[in-house]
Amino acid sequence: MELFFDYQTKRSLALLLNYLPKEVTKISAAIAYTHDDLLIKKCDKNKITLEWWGLFNSDISSKMEIVKEALKSPYIKFYPFAEFFHPKVIVFHNYGIYIGSHNLTHNAMYLNVEAGVFIPKNEINEKLQKEVDNFFNYLKQNSIPATNADVEKIERYLVETEIEKKRKDSIQQNIDALFEEQFQHLFILKGGVEDYEGGNKLTKQENKKLHFLQEWRETQKYLSIIHDKVKNIKEPDWIDKDADISIITDQILHAYYYSHLLKGSDENIKSSKLVNEEYEKNKLNPEHAVEKALKWWESLVTPPSNEDKHINIWNRTNKQILSNLRTRDLSSEELFQVFNQNHAARNHARQMKNSDFKLKKDCKKSIDERVKLYTVWIQKQKTKGGLTIQDILKYLLFDDSILIDERVFEVINNPKYKLDHFGRSIVGELVGWGRPEITHLRNNRVNKALRALGFDVALFSD
Template identity: 25%
Template structure:
């Protein structure tokens, strides 16, 4: 069955009405709109408990202010293209309805502009085609980070009063942020290099994992803290909770046997496990992390000055807090002493300090800095790989990025999240 919406006063078929009718409480909503200018439209959906995936084009009139109002909300993930060829208007409401047509995600687009929007239900074959198309858009779109949004805001503010310079604005965006197109609108553009592809893929993976972690964090917030030490970031307490679940429930390969899907039964399971965890003596968290590891790693890596003043032995003590790094001693004959000696011989102290300062306190996007530690010879350290880098960032950051490693990703998968699983 199809229905037409045109924003006609006579017909009273406003696109906004279609939003209100089709957006059910707790729906997953998928939006691909070239232009986005009004965050209130999306905020109304979030108030219904909806989870949203939003794709926009960075270019006039898409508003950086509207994007800023949403980017830190854990219930919405935002991705983008920069090509002016990206021009869809596609809205998918759960698994039941879709709107397709001409209306952008702007206030006038859904309330007053003369638009043509077709509503289809899930019985229509177009619905399935639309969901498949959105997934294609989503998989190739770039993650909107705070750093990218800041760059876009500067360009937008510089150009917003000069309508005749819109083409210049588009070229500025592509120059400063990059050319990001859906695959079928790349017209003879230069193939991206390994670094660009890695960073883009990692940003997508990290966004998925971070959102899954935030769902657990939101539930955990309804419970009392396990520790009275409020200096311990909640994300590290939740990370220890996930370690508990890994050992007690998601051990061996059981995590991979759980059916995918985040639903009410999974929410209740998480609540049950949190209650058990809070009433369980967990020595590694209660004594080691709270009283020893976090104060130690914060003292050594907590600031640029502390890194500069640290001795090599101090740095190695801090590295051994990292579970994935400390685990390496199993592969070193002679145990931890050999691991430490080999690391020192392979890495000059000045380079270690430079790399840690760049990773933990440098400028620019954190994922780019993580890439540098893993692949850039100027920063890359011997015997300090991807898992070590990811875990260290989870310990030391001001943006509340969680620890994402093999242990946490397997537990998130156990709870039904379709996250990348790291070994």
Template identity: 25%
Template sequence: MIITNRPTKNLKNEIEKLAKQSDQIDIATAFFTESDLIKQWSENQIQVNLLVSLRPPTSFYSLKKIQSSSKVEISFLGDEFHSKFIIFYKEGFIIGAIIGSSNFTFGGLEKNIETNIYSDEKKILKGLEKHFSDLIKSSNLLQPTDLDNYEFLYKNWLKRQKKQNAELKRFKTKITANRTKRNKKPRITKIAKQYFVYWGIVDEIRELIKDIAEKEHPNIPSYLILDHFWHFIKVVWHKKSGKILTEKNQKQIIPKLFKDYIKWHREFKEDNYPNYMANLSKDVYKFNLSRKNIDKLTESQARQVFAGLHSSNMRIQRFNADDSFIAENGMPRIRKSLKYLIHSNDEMDLKIHNLIKNPEYKLKRLGTSGVQELNGWTKPEKYPIRNDKADDAIRILGYKLN
């Protein structure tokens, strides 16, 4: 069946019909601007695997809108990627596919003169399934930091498209140079994979409290403020109320809880903990673990780095864990592993996995929480701190990590 865009019937209409019969949809599209359909499918518990070319006119805003959706996985290839096809599944079996000229844009779905073909022929479907799998294996998983980098490129392109080619080349080098492709990655541990889910949840909460946080602490990264907010949620609010939020009320209540946190924090005039965290981040982590200094990290500095982690405090007090951290690993290994974790261009799930499981990078005495704190302390403008208390707090706020 040939599908074209006509005033009475278009590709979007046909896709919507097939989506109603599906529980999984795989989309390969060079350019992507239309997020409403995918948002709707995700809310209806349809798994969407989206593969795009991360270059204009693929919309930063559309990707941002769906990135934190629990049923959406976004992968990307470079400017060489130009495929356009959609595969529909039901209970693990392909029920049909559309392949043709249409990008997943307003023009491609509704307006442009396009030519697409629907097929339910088994041989074609099997070939498309394998082709999509091969493309995914050679792609990269879209991280929030990738989208942050892409935001500047996209907005600048809107103003002046003529200079986009040079900028695209620099952008591609920045985010993919020396980055492990997905088909080369090992089987990632659950705790490492969860960091992406956690990251998306934290970003959603950050959007809810951003204006309040900037007004109260204008010069402190919001990820550090949220780390202190987690303490308030778990140790103060939940302990007193015993309540757990739900998806229905969390977006209304979280800003109110953050205002309560601000009032609670103001009561401790001598204990400006967010300011303390910002200074610790700057003086210990940003300085000692910078690209310039990390290869010269001393034992004393490494002790400071280890001791500053939330997850290390009790173990240092009871077992002198900071001394053991130095003695059992040695400085060359500590420098190598921390440099990889903080400055490698690998995806965050792989970096966390390697620090936890890979003998080449694993550090004794540095547990999963410590590994997931370090990037947040060193680059608090980019990464949230994650540990057990943070996980508990977001569950109390009605979010699920699974």
């Protein structure tokens, strides 16, 4: 064990962060205040996976500019806490653990008197490792990753509170000056956290929602990273110039998965096995895998799996039809077209039992016919809250008083909004087709493609 007693020119933590050993490929950091970007820049530059938990309150304890840079990186996940968070723990996986007083601020690393300990890997026994794992598992289970939408809210918040903040700062300066005048001989440090056992446990539904939002926002972050890269590539000639970038992003993943990854593979091997094999190859450098996939996409003279139809036709017609929900219900024909231009809906209609459609057991129907039957069937259904498919679609796509990821969760989990045979992948696709300006399509194929590219996302199923 090494003592990190930092004072005057002795700066142990800054030295460690500036010269990270090559064996460090992953870092987990729980740091209350982050105002210095050293760790974030090092991880992004050296392609080190960073899971970062930080305080993010009305004082913007984790500096917004640093959070914005972190969200752009495929190697960094930021989990903000609004309150009750004050640790300083950094785990350098395969190397050691720092526990101490340092925040990630210029003062803490270079000016303050700080104290901590560094425990090297060879001194971490099973009991200690379990304690560390339990701590970070607790953080993971009680946090949601930040998104660009959060940063946009903070930017608006800073503008809206600028006058109040200046007044508050002025008052605080007066208070601090009076304190210094009256109590120059006193320097008191006092703090603590209360976490009573069982006093703040989430319900089963709240846990389910937390885990859903974690997965959704994390995956949307990865899609946004690819989205930003797609803006700067030379698109194949067969793509309309006014196509939505989010739809093009989805179709790049579609082509990569079906025509690059699965093409020529053994049909007896589960697709999830192939995906996980690719993940192991690419997980240390997903950015490189994405760049290779984009170069492959740029070289395509013809669309390999109907991507032109999806980008040039489905994109336009789905968005146009679904926009009518702002002012009216959709006709049966419009609903059919939307469901027929939704891969998950087509696949689900194919898998539903003949008895659901009141067909004889041996009756054969084409997929288009089954989608037509599905459309007729779902229009007759109501949720436990008495809502129809028209009501649900209006809420799902256009009730912007609630975040879209929360609306998706409600539609697939809350009995008030939930319809049978209207599940996660169908809903995830619908929001992508209907609101491409604010979200990406989501289904199991999207997750499979992202995981194959090296992003640590979970699959819905095999």
